[in-house]
Amino acid sequence: MANHNELGKKGEQLAVNFLLEKKYDILERNYRFNKAEVDIIAQHNNTLAIIEVKTRSTNNFGNPEEFVKPKQIQRLVKAVDEYVNANNLNLEVRFDIIAIVKEKSGFNIEHIKDAFYHF
Numbered sequence: 043m044a045n046h047n048e049l050g051k052k053g054e055q056l057a058v059n060f061l062l063e064k065k066y067d068i069l070e071r072n073y074r075f076n077k078a079e080v081d082i083i084a085q086h087n088n089t090l091a092i093i094e095v096k097t098r099s100t101n102n103f104g105n106p107e108e109f110v111k112p113k114q115i116q117r118l119v120k121a122v123d124e125y126v127n128a129n130n131l132n133l134e135v136r137f138d139i140i141a142i143v144k145e146k147s148g149f150n151i152e153h154i155k156d157a158f159y160h161f
Contacts, residue, residue, distance in 0.1 A: 053097025078117035097142040
């Protein structure tokens with residue numbers, strides 16, 4: 043497996059652990075619909091949190107959250123709409139990014155809530 047794939051898997055597990063510590067319930071990992079893949083679907087109180095995880099070995103080329111593109115956001119919205127309808131959920135939906143950057147002594151994790159409104 044390529045190093046960037048391994049880093050991505052490590053980042054997703056770090057994100058799950060981070061969310062569990064914050065008392066989120068993990069409902070789905072790597073949920074797929076058409077061409078979209080939602081990294082994590084979690085529930086926190088009455089909110090369905092849709093989490094896109096971006097992990098980088100360095101931020102020399104930009105912060106991880108800058109790599110979520112409009113086309114990807116469109117696909118995520120469609121996938122989540124399908125998920126909510128298929129599961130007959132009546133929850134507020136929020137789109138978050140967990141940005142992870144590898145550092146010498148570990149990883150820096152930033153949870154950006156309502157991330158798609160920050161761009």
